[in-house]
Amino acid sequence: MTAIVNRSLFDEPESLPLLSIQTLVNLDSSGCVLIVAPHPDDEALGCGGAIALLRQLDLSVNVLVVSDGTKSHPNSQTYPPPALKKLRERESLAALKILGVESKAVTFWGLPDGAVNTYKASQEAIAHCYNFLTALAPSMIFLPWRKDPHADHRASWQIFTTASQRLPKPPQLIEYPIWDWDRQQRGSFTESLKAWRLDISSVLELKLRAIAQYRSQISDLIDDDPQGFRLTPQILQNFTRPWEIYLQSQ
Template structure:
């Protein structure tokens, strides 16, 4: 029986099987792919902390530069905002695990290439080189049907690079903007994708500290752009559970 993601999974996530932290002990070298700086902490902060504690190599790839969160700020024009958000990522990852490496691809925020973009193949080639230079076993990706186009495009880029490079990787997707009922869209869960939850209760405080490191996204740090982005308390509450929800390709 097929499931509708927004109506079933997100309406009653407590009905989804929950696994202990030890369940990820066999993930091996792991890559967390974040469309924007902060997605890794919001969606996978608990998993990152647990992997680090288990002694598993974990790396983060941030795809876009994050400069569209406050496009009209005079105090933080794009170069300064990019640098700020990268510093926030480094601070967040220092909380989750002091040996978590990070790579910033710095693609334009709001314009991550999708399959219909002229530069899609160019970025896929960059990603192939990046992935092939590492001995990865598991990759966390944004949910393929996430309401945000950068998230969907990131999934397309990574899965295309994985397939064309003939890499065999465990692929696990995480939700971000589907948690917002105003943006959520119904999507049928593919038959080869299994939902499960990870118990992150022992590292929940670390995850919350990592999210709080993104002051540009959670506070009025940048107060000179009336149209600037800020994560609402209601949205942040979805990432304060003692578990994280994942969709794994089987």
């Protein structure tokens, strides 16, 4: 795990070391793993393979979805925000069930999509997160990459990193990229981080089935909003490889 993050990370991902899930986790660890998803689909896109592998090892996996995802189709009449919020929650739960995570292990904070950065600056954000982490006591947290182009992703990283550092026993933090895969949005990398690929080939079929559950994001299910968001095949191909990229502080 010695590769350093640089600008070529997403241009030549195959140059990163390929690790197995056994390398990543201490199987004697009794603590659970927490997956933090800024929007209801990031958990499967970024970490679907890791989730399935961890569950196959019978490790406890909890998922926290930060925002309600209602900005994906802001003008839909058939799916106004309350209906879209429910739909996106159902999609996440269906995807996570395929990956081995039951609904009781999934928490939706339901913050307004696009407003996580505002929440980050609030008085209660860190305290709320700290209390959540204290109750769950995860030994490992998968977070959005700290410099993801999407502000909700960066704010989610900030909230959970700050709260984690205040815990008596800070968990291991692992970051996953989402929007840097898009060449148009990709930022520059000046951080000195370890980067590696996780081999998910044995569970890729499960990950593909999980991603297919997000019909509001990948299909014409919501067809009355010309400005509606769509995960195009070009975007999706970055998340359907037999490996996932992860980053970690040195």
